[in-house]
Amino acid sequence: MSVHLDGSTRRGDFTLELALDVEPGEVVAVLGPNGSGKTTLVDVLAGLTGLTEGALSGPGGGAGDAAGAVGWDAPASRTWVAPQQRRVGLVLADPLLFPHLSVRDNVAFGPRSRGAGRATGRRTADAELATVGLADRAGARPSTLSTGQAQRVALARALAGEPRLLLLDEPLSALDAETRVTTRATLAARLRTFEGCTVLVTHDPLDALTIADRLVFLDAGRVVQVGTPHEVVSRPRNPYVARVVGLNLWRATADATGVVRLDGGAAVQVAEPPDAADVWVTVRPSAVALWPQEPHGSPRNGWRLTVVAVELAGQSARVSLTGRIDLVAEVTAASVAELSLHPGTEVWATVKATEVSTYAA
C-alpha cells in the first residue's frame, strides 16, 4: 500500500508544502540544498513532526489491514497515528547501534519489540544480516565493526522490523569514499527486493541516480522537479537540479525564425529550431571548448569569458566562467596548464550549435 502525502507543515518561519506519493517497492530519492526541507519531510513521514494542513496516509499497521491505507496524520479531522504504530523503519547517517548488544541482538530488536519470541527474533536477524553480507559478524559487538559494516547492520535492523515505509536520511554521508561505494551497492541490492515504500534523502546525486526509481528535488520547502533519473538528467528544469546533474542550463525564448535568446540577452545558435517559444537550453560542460584567442572556422557559439574557478578531479577539470553568460566547461587537466586557467584568466568559450539542446519550459 502506498504512502500519500499532500499537505504542509511549519517550523518557525519555514514552511514545507508538498504532494508526494511513494508506491510499494519504489525508492524515491529526495534531494535539495541545505535547508530545503528534506529532514522536515522525513520527520513528517515518521510522525516526529505533525502536519499543519492537509493529510498523510500510509499502509495499515497490522497484518490484517496490510492491503489498506490508513490516515496517519490529518489535522483537520484530528487523525494522528503515533510514530511507533506507523511501521516505519529509519536509518540515519549515524547507525546508532546499541553498544551493549551483539550485532544479532541489535537487529533482533525490531521483531522482538513487535512481540516476536527470542528464537524467532534471532532467526529474522540472521536472515537480514545475511542479505547485507554480515552473517559472519552476528556475534560481534558493534564497537568491533567498520563504519560501513555498522551502517549495513543499521539497515538490517530497520528492515528486520518489517517496515512498510523505510526512511533513509543521508545513510551514506558519514562513510569515507571507498566504503561509500561498497555500502551503496549493498543498499541498492537490498532495496531491489524490499517490498515496502522507501524514501532516501541524500546530498549525493550518485546515490540518487544509482539507487532510486524516482527523484524529487526540493527547494525552499517546495518541490521543484520530479522525474526518473533519466528524465532529470536529460531534462533538468531548475538551476539546482542542473548543477546536481552537471549540466549548463538557461531559460530562453525562441522567436519565429528559430533564434534562441537566453534570459540575460545572449543569442545562441541551435541546430534544430525549438518547437516552443519558452524553452530550457542545456549544454554539457564537456561540449564547451576553450581557446586563448577567438577561433575562426566552423559556425559555432562563441563568447569571451573570464574564469571564476577551476576544480580539478583526476585528469579533468571543471572551469566556471562568467561574462555575457555564465558557463561551466569541462576540459582536460592538461588544458588547464596549457591555457593557464585560473581565476581572472580571459578565454574564448565555444559550443557547436549541434551541442545545444532545447526543450519546452
Ligand SMILES: Nc1ncnc2c1ncn2[C@@H]1O[C@H](COP(=O)(O)OP(=O)(O)OP(=O)(O)O)[C@@H](O)[C@H]1O
Ligand atoms: N525545530 C525547528 N524549529 C525552527 N525551524 C526549524 C526547525 N528545524 C528545522 N528548521 C528550519 O527548517 C528549514 C528546513 O530544515 P531541514 O532540516 O528540513 O532542511 P534539510 O533540507 O534537511 O537541510 P540539510 O541538508 O542542511 O540537512 C531550515 O530553514 C531550518 O532552519
